[in-house]
Amino acid sequence: MIRDQEFLNQILDTISRFVRDRLMPLEAQVAEEGKIPDDVVQEMKELGFFGLTIPEEYGGMGLTMEEEVLVAFELGRTSPAFRSLIGTNNGIGSAAIVFDGTEEQKQKYLPLYASGETIGSFCLTEPDVGSDSAAVKTTAVRDGDHYILNGTKRYITNASRAGTFTVMARTNPEIKGARGVSAFLVDADLPGITLGPVDKKMGQAGSTTCDVIFEDCRVPADALIGGKEGEGFITAMKVLDRGRLHISGVSVGAAERLIGDALKFAMERKQFGKPIAEHQLIQAMLADSKAEAYAARCMVLEAARKRDQGHQISTEASCCKLFATEMVGRVADRAVQIHGGAGYMAEYAVERFYRDVRLFRLYEGTSQIQQIVIARNMVRDAS
């Protein structure tokens, strides 16, 4: 759903221009230094990039799902590190409060997330808890007016910048699955929280992840999101569809960028007396990439519209995540292939993107998890 086309066009224009003129020229530097320059972080705050999905009444833009994926298409065109910086405030880092926070929690935190003054980080994954995400081992034990948190969270995006952590912790050890898990909004400066060293990753340099370790960390009882135990995991699942469509949108943007780079190279590079873009085997790779990226774009938009209309789109979101992220993997592979030897060199962006987009098939549910979700839903709906 697009609320106001002219208004949206202006937003998309601003974002695409910022991506093209400001962020793209910094890609190599960010990859080299593993850090987004502070002034760019500040600019992104001032431009309102951190509050895209936060409701208008709390200082955000309140983008609909369709609007959000259109923005994701634009953000996907540059290094994912930039998107990752604003990703948690616009997604998993703020969503628990948006969906299930008390009015007091919303008033306190959402304006800070929207302005980027506070970075929200989301702590679900643990050393032994990945795809089986309901098996959370971190514990939260009630002690008077407090809960005491113990456990280790792994690969936590933006943890080093975070002002708050949304922490999934088991409040009821009797209940093994999701119902025993609660969500807490934990201020990052509380005693008992330590960060592990920054993870060394295959790609997406500039986006930082690390372990977050809770050791007898006392959090006030009102940090329990929604004020009710056992709702945490259900809360986390509410944001899944949105996150999956968002990542699908970013994958489409990245694919379109890769196709643009590959096409430009193919039109300039000459072999056998003509630009390689005129050789049919190169053309096949370009055409397949274009068709697949277009298919993913259409899927993502269709699913986003459906969600805006209030439909349950768990199957569609997983279909999009599965197809779009696998698609961008194939497109990145072809983009490197079209570049030939040059595509293996760090001088060309396709080499970096090839590594960067690999993550899309892993997080927010691996491709295999998406397959399971889709098939399970199919069987359930048919029985």
Add this chain to the structure above:
Amino acid sequence: MKILVAVKRVIDYNVKVRPKADGSDVDLANVKMAINPFCEIAVEEAVRLKEAGTATEIVAVSIGPKQAQEQIRTALALGADRGIHVETDARMEPLAVAKTLKALIEKESPDLIIMGKQSIDADNNQTGQMLGALTAMPQGTFASEVKVADGKVAVTREVDGGLQTVELNLPAIVTTDLRLNEPRYASLPNIMKAKKKPLDTTTPDELGVSTEARVNLLKVELPPERQAGIKVPDVDTLVDKLKNEAKVI
């Protein structure tokens, strides 16, 4: 102090411009349009003057089709206070634009008019100068620095020989050059707020301005494709070729 800023809707500077198949004009079908970069610099300068406390109100004007309101909204998002859209589908020549602006100046009585030195579509570089003649206001064209103080504006101009600074009595006209400033990006919350800022519409007719064309557009075509250059081994060969082949020296 009140500032009037003129903004023009033009083809986005990143778009590769193509003529229509029949050569009658530039092909605008499905082409991304944007605010003229020089006009954007003009808006930025006005906003900076307002932020510095020198200006109190910024009025953004655009003359053109209905969609030109998008460019006014952009100016509003950048910091202008209100907009005036002069709606016309006519192909507006610099003189018609200058006359329209003059009519608006008579209504609005701004102290300073800031506009781009030219638009990147037709590259006429005439409107500011014509407006100066029509209104008898002093003009400072190709500005790379603008300082307002004590009812005067000092404009540093980029001229062929270097920089020239002129001092003008207000009200005055300033046209912007590229190096005057680097325009900001409109923040998303400001784009949202701009939706609520006032935007009045009028027409050249209502302002009593004729939009009649004085120049006939005969044909639009691409420049001839450039031939590849050659490398010469030394200066002597170069001079020889310039003398005997190119016959330019």
